[in-house]
Amino acid sequence: MLAIQKNQIISLFRAALTPLLADSGLQPNVVLERPRDPSHGDVACNIALQLAKPLKKNPRQLAEALAAAVMADPARAGLVDAVEIAGPGFINLRLSAQSRQAVVAEIMKQGNAYGRGEHGAGQRVLVEFVSANPTGPLHVGHGRQGALGDAMAALLTSQGYDVTREFYYNDAGVQIATLANSVQARAQGHKPGDASWPESAYNGDYIADIARDFLAGDSIGDIAASGDAADLDSIRRFAVAYLRREQDLDLNAFGVAFDNYYLESSLYTDGRVERTVAALVAAGKTYEQDGALWLRTTDYGDDKDRVMKKSDGTYTYFVPDVAYHITKWERGFHKVINVQGSDHHGTIARVRAGLQAAGVGIPQGYPDYVLHKMVTVMRNGEEVKISKRAGSYVTLRDLIEWSAGEAVDSAPRDLTRGRDAVRFFLISRKADTEFVFDVDLALAQSDENPVYYVQYAHARICSVLAQWNGDEATLADVDLSPLTAPREAALLARLAEYPDALQKAMEELGPHQVAFYLRDLAGELHSYYNAERVLVDDLPTRMARLALLVATRQVLRNGLALIGVSAPARM
Numbered sequence: 001m002l003a004i005q006k007n008q009i010i011s012l013f014r015a016a017l018t019p020l021l022a023d024s025g026l027q028p029n030v031v032l033e034r035p036r037d038p039s040h041g042d043v044a045c046n047i048a049l050q051l052a053k054p055l056k057k058n059p060r061q062l063a064e065a066l067a068a069a070v071m072a073d074p075a076r077a078g079l080v081d082a083v084e085i086a087g088p089g090f091i092n093l094r095l096s097a098q099s100r101q102a103v104v105a106e107i108m109k110q111g112n113a114y115g116r117g118e119h120g121a122g123q124r125v126l127v128e129f130v131s132a133n134p135t136g137p138l139h140v141g142h143g144r145q146g147a148l149g150d151a152m153a154a155l156l157t158s159q160g161y162d163v164t165r166e167f168y169y170n171d172a173g174v175q176i177a178t179l180a181n182s183v184q185a186r187a188q189g190h191k192p193g194d195a196s197w198p199e200s201a202y203n204g205d206y207i208a209d210i211a212r213d214f215l216a217g218d219s220i221g222d223i224a225a226s227g228d229a230a231d232l233d234s235i236r237r238f239a240v241a242y243l244r245r246e247q248d249l250d251l252n253a254f255g256v257a258f259d260n261y262y263l264e265s266s267l268y269t270d271g272r273v274e275r276t277v278a279a280l281v282a283a284g285k286t287y288e289q290d291g292a293l294w295l296r297t298t299d300y301g302d303d304k305d306r307v308m309k310k311s312d313g314t315y316t317y318f319v320p321d322v323a324y325h326i327t328k329w330e331r332g333f334h335k336v337i338n339v340q341g342s343d344h345h346g347t348i349a350r351v352r353a354g355l356q357a358a359g360v361g362i363p364q365g366y367p368d369y370v371l372h373k374m375v376t377v378m379r380n381g382e383e384v385k386i387s388k389r390a391g392s393y394v395t396l397r398d399l400i401e402w403s404a405g406e407a408v409d410s411a412p413r414d415l416t417r418g419r420d421a422v423r424f425f426l427i428s429r430k431a432d433t434e435f436v437f438d439v440d441l442a443l444a445q446s447d448e449n450p451v452y453y454v455q456y457a458h459a460r461i462c463s464v465l466a467q468w469n470g471d472e473a474t475l476a477d478v479d480l481s482p483l484t485a486p487r488e489a490a491l492l493a494r495l496a497e498y499p500d501a502l503q504k505a506m507e508e509l510g511p512h513q514v515a516f517y518l519r520d521l522a523g524e525l526h527s528y529y530n531a532e533r534v535l536v537d538d539l540p541t542r543m544a545r546l547a548l549l550v551a552t553r554q555v556l557r558n559g560l561a562l563i564g565v566s567a568p569a570r571m
Helices: 003-021 047-055 059-072 097-113 140-158 174-187 205-215 232-253 264-269 272-282 318-330 342-357 396-404 415-427 439-443 450-468 486-507 512-531 539-562
Strands: 043-045 080-086 090-095 124-128 162-169 260-263 286-289 292-295 306-309 336-341 368-372 375-379 382-384 435-438
Touching: 003 047, 003 059, 047 059, 047 090, 059 080, 059 090, 090 097, 097 486, 097 539, 124 140, 140 162, 140 336, 140 368, 140 375, 140 396, 140 415, 140 486, 140 539, 162 264, 174 205, 174 232, 205 232, 232 396, 260 264, 264 272, 264 318, 272 286, 272 292, 272 306, 272 318, 272 342, 292 342, 306 318, 318 336, 318 342, 336 342, 342 368, 375 439, 396 415, 396 439, 415 435, 415 439, 415 450, 415 512, 435 439, 450 512, 450 539, 486 512, 486 539, 512 539
Parallel strands: 124 162, 124 336, 162 260, 336 368, 375 435
Antiparallel strands: 043 090, 080 090, 286 292, 292 306, 375 382
């Protein structure tokens, strides 16, 4: 249902309620929904159930009175054809055919803007996601973060928010030291399995690649390798730059771009970590015990106090996180969403506690977190646990390449197909549910493959329009009244749902709902295509049906673009 139609129906109910609410002081919120069962109508309202008790009326009788008032209102002409009462007092409305058909013209008028809203009204939002340590290739968990975070940012943007995508590089600490030591061992001729190989070292082939390029004296940007295997500092800087470049290449292949990169190391060099710790000490929120500095996180709901500074003088990992989030607040981002793996669950309470204890005006519950669960990869019917490239896990690059399939006739492999499959699959489930990525399904050209099913709907429309070979501009003002078949009504209703589906997905930070919507829309299109011929002899019917297909193609394109998936004209 279009926004203007929704507002008109709400106005009808408010007019019907006016005499009933006189002197009551009640100001109810009229909420409209789509009935779960389409046979019940196009719009449902439970206002009678809400008001029955305060007005001391029988809910069904109240619903009947409201229905009669709505049908008697001259303003409903051309908008509502019928009003019915269901159950204890639900009010179901059936829209006129003209109202249902109006969505086609609206979509064609708005084009790429259809579904966009102004709910965010220019509010600034920072979405932080991926934020991988530069110690190895991106794994499939990072891929799920990338797909979720990018789609979430696109959703927020579509609803009027001013969104910044940020990647936080954890380029300090023990893991970076382990990376440098691993590359140095390789550069000195050691390898996994040797007695001399460090127990904590990273074992993937990428470590050997870094060592080889370091010894060759390569440069990455302004970072030049000294080529000296004894120069651990040069090895560390080169290895971090190398892996940052590799991660950037993977993200580029995945179609994910960031507006800003923030380095953990800068929090130390700029003195932000020290200032944050000093502020917490000055606020009386710390104490010393067993040679360590502790934060009283139990004052803010944590199950126990947490060590901030260990007895060896190093900080625990949540301390720079607190400093980092203070910078987010100071940069004007009063709404922040962090997309992270579920293994970060334990850090939420201590980071929020640190932000509260710092006393810089940050509200409780800041930032928001969206935590995702693990991804299991299946290929050839078996679980894949390791990658030769990474040594201990499946990389995002592996998944994209596997899902692209084999090259045909010696042509370069089309990684777009792999990227589309991975992005669609990885947002197609709610973030807090575990997900099994079936590579064989991603390669299947069948209705069982959800991304193929949706993209094929778009390609099928393109094929019909190519057969017609007419000027699409002539469809903008066609008479839509022939669109009365049951399958047409169902497709029209699904197209009208798109703006509300985006708003709901945005409010719940659930981009999976966009994937659900696209599958439903594709299903309606395929059912319509199988039930009705489009290029019929009757000219008015043909033109109206072509306009319906153009509108459907536009919504498929809009939804796929939001989740970073292409809309191919041929499959």
